[in-house]
Amino acid sequence: MLSTSSYLINDKKYSFLKDLELKEVNHGVFNGNWTGNGEITKSISPSNGKIIAEIKNGNKNDYEDCVKASEEAYKVWADLPLPKRGEIVRQIGNALREKIEPLGKLVSLEMGKILPEGIGEVQEYVDICDYAVGLSRSLNGAIIPSERPGHALLEKWNPLGLIGVISAFNFPIAVYGWNSAIAMVCGDTILWKPAPTTPLVSIATINIISKVLEQNGINSAVATLCNGGADIGKNLATDTRIKLLSFTGSTQVGHQVGVEVQKRFGKHLLELGGNNAIIVNEDADIDMVITSTVFACAGTAGQRCTTTRRLIIHEKVYDEVLSRLKKAYSQIINRIGDPLDSKTLLGPLHSAESVAKFEQTISEAQKQGGAIEFGGKLVGSTGFFVEPTIISGLKHDSPVVHSECFAPIVYILKASNLKEAISWNNEVPQGLSSSLFTQNVNNIFEWIGPFGSDCGIINVNIPTSGAEIGGAFGGEKHTGGGRESGSDSWKQYMRRSTITINHSRELPLAQGIKFE
Ligand code: UN1
Numbered sequence: 001m002l003s004t005s006s007y008l009i010n011d012k013k014y015s016f017l018k019d020l021e022l023k024e025v026n027h028g029v030f031n032g033n034w035t036g037n038g039e040i041t042k043s044i045s046p047s048n049g050k051i052i053a054e055i056k057n058g059n060k061n062d063y064e065d066c067v068k069a070s071e072e073a074y075k076v077w078a079d080l081p082l083p084k085r086g087e088i089v090r091q092i093g094n095a096l097r098e099k100i101e102p103l104g105k106l107v108s109l110e111m112g113k114i115l116p117e118g119i120g121e122v123q124e125y126v127d128i129c130d131y132a133v134g135l136s137r138s139l140n141g142a143i144i145p146s147e148r149p150g151h152a153l154l155e156k157w158n159p160l161g162l163i164g165v166i167s168a169f170n171f172p173i174a175v176y177g178w179n180s181a182i183a184m185v186c187g188d189t190i191l192w193k194p195a196p197t198t199p200l201v202s203i204a205t206i207n208i209i210s211k212v213l214e215q216n217g218i219n220s221a222v223a224t225l226c227n228g229g230a231d232i233g234k235n236l237a238t239d240t241r242i243k244l245l246s247f248t249g250s251t252q253v254g255h256q257v258g259v260e261v262q263k264r265f266g267k268h269l270l271e272l273g274g275n276n277a278i279i280v281n282e283d284a285d286i287d288m289v290i291t292s293t294v295f296a297c298a299g300t301a302g303q304r305c306t307t308t309r310r311l312i313i314h315e316k317v318y319d320e321v322l323s324r325l326k327k328a329y330s331q332i333i334n335r336i337g338d339p340l341d342s343k344t345l346l347g348p349l350h351s352a353e354s355v356a357k358f359e360q361t362i363s364e365a366q367k368q369g370g371a372i373e374f375g376g377k378l379v380g381s382t383g384f385f386v387e388p389t390i391i392s393g394l395k396h397d398s399p400v401v402h403s404e405c406f407a408p409i410v411y412i413l414k415a416s417n418l419k420e421a422i423s424w425n426n427e428v429p430q431g432l433s434s435s436l437f438t439q440n441v442n443n444i445f446e447w448i449g450p451f452g453s454d455c456g457i458i459n460v461n462i463p464t465s466g467a468e469i470g471g472a473f474g475g476e477k478h479t480g481g482g483r484e485s486g487s488d489s490w491k492q493y494m495r496r497s498t499i500t501i502n503h504s505r506e507l508p509l510a511q512g513i514k515f516e
Contacts, residue, residue, distance in 0.1 A: 082185060125176075
């Protein structure tokens, strides 16, 4: 029998696990019932490398059962009035609110981000539930003027059916929340494949959702779960029963997913890598720059897709920004530690693999001419801790500057004017998030205009990370082009029907064509 590791069960510090009622912790599959007949996977704590729990993944049959159960649940779910589905999502939001503390702690324990960020992530899910409830009473179609007498031209939105969500380790709950809360009110059912390294968070989340569904007499296979590896991902990509596949992860894997889904003319929503820059113009408020930069570069140990990886500084303020930034970094270096500890500002990287990539990138940057201004080393001998790192001296188009490494490494670049800085912002393959710090209104409009930032997210006087749920989240180019969360992202979870109704006794053809 597999269970949560005894060191956790017996330690008071982890008593929050009881609040999450992780009774079936060994089962990584939910198809209306908890099961799992695949290989055993281990959940590891990034703070100490110890095993938190062992989980039974899903195999091909488990996947098949999830699809069938979800398709069955769809028949009833899609037929409910939208506000009724909104009411269920409201209750899910409330159930998450009640468990925000233990769930946030579990995110910190399993993913490694500090507790305020773990809780913040659950808050993002709560927020999107509220947003989805509003949507359930406002999502509407259109009536378009028809050119023919006695005809009505309408646009109506219908659910897609079963959708797949593949989420990444860095936001093990929020990104599922963005997708599932919106998809649920839209009338879809959802099959979730979480990152292989954050199974417990997924189990705790589905545990909460399924109880709400069951309390309302609804088939809980509306939200199914299949933990597993690349095999389950491949199933989702190639399966014509998955009407939309929402994928968050690397550009490389996302590219393969996109091609596979496209081969069968399925829909995909891709949230891939970023290489986000903050531009500090000569007229920037430097106090705001420093505070924002520290959070955007070192927050979440550099593991957000919105993390700032390039700091493009006007030559007139370059020295000042660099020296103040180093001072700020020297304060966080004393606050590296257990993400569940309230004093910690910088938690560990997520895995041993992430640490290896950090080391590789540092040595690559040095080979390409980079100088370490701050950090660059591993911290301690247990867990996956690294120093927040600042690297100068690289060319704006060095290969290492153009690639994404999920670690707290920022490259600082000296630009001679805003035009040059904007062209550097845009020259990378990725196009997720970007920020400009300036006090000049003309610069702001240049930045948000057709020749400004080419990213999906364009900020002014705030960092690149920390987007609100109300806007559409996503990016251009190698970031994949998808948009999820707020604004009109809901349209991706539905199919648009253009409807023409002839309510006359005549049969006029469009464009005035006569065919008699
Ligand atoms: C991600 O890194 O995959 O904008 C999502 C942010 C968060 C979401 C990040 N609200 O930083």
